Amino acid sequence: xxxxxxxxxxxxxxHVFCCTNRRPDSHWRGCCASKGSKALCDYMCRLGMVLGxxxxxxxHAGCLNVCEHGPTMVIYPDGVWYRYETExxxxxxxxxHVIGGKRVERLxxxxxxxxxxx
Ligand code: FES
Numbered sequence: 001x002x003x004x005x006x007x008x009x010x011x012x013x014x015h016v017f018c019c020t021n022r023r024p025d026s027h028w029r030g031c032c033a034s035k036g037s038k039a040l041c042d043y044m045c046r047l048g049m050v051l052g053x054x055x056x057x058x059x060h061a062g063c064l065n066v067c068e069h070g071p072t073m074v075i076y077p078d079g080v081w082y083r084y085e086t087e088x089x090x091x092x093x094x095x096x097h098v099i100g101g102k103r104v105e106r107l108x109x110x111x112x113x114x115x116x117x118x
Contacts, residue, residue, distance in 0.1 A: 032070035
């Protein structure tokens with residue numbers, strides 16, 4: 001595969017994808033929405049605006065394929081994955097990683113690509 005190479009400056013400095021996928025309650029993999037991900041993602045968006053975060057985009061996303069660990073998010077361009085449960089978790093990720101550029105070690109989700117389904 002050919003590398004994308006240098007191009008124009010990215011539109012966003014940081015892009016966050018929060019899984020807000022919902023499945024039926026009986027689904028064996030569960031889902032992030034049933035664990036409150038939509039409200040937490042909305043909270044992160046609002047807080048980002050309040051903090052005046054520039055060139056940062058926080059998006060609701062479909063399934064990120066790590067459902068058993070949810071709620072989950074991935075942050076690019078770093079490719080860092082997190083699991084979060086509370087508004088305090090989301091605020092820490094926003095302030096420390098998204099704005100501050102440092103990882104939140106206690107919330108890191110260590111994904112082994114060999115265990116991914118599909
Ligand atoms: S439902 Fe959230 S990662 Fe699959």
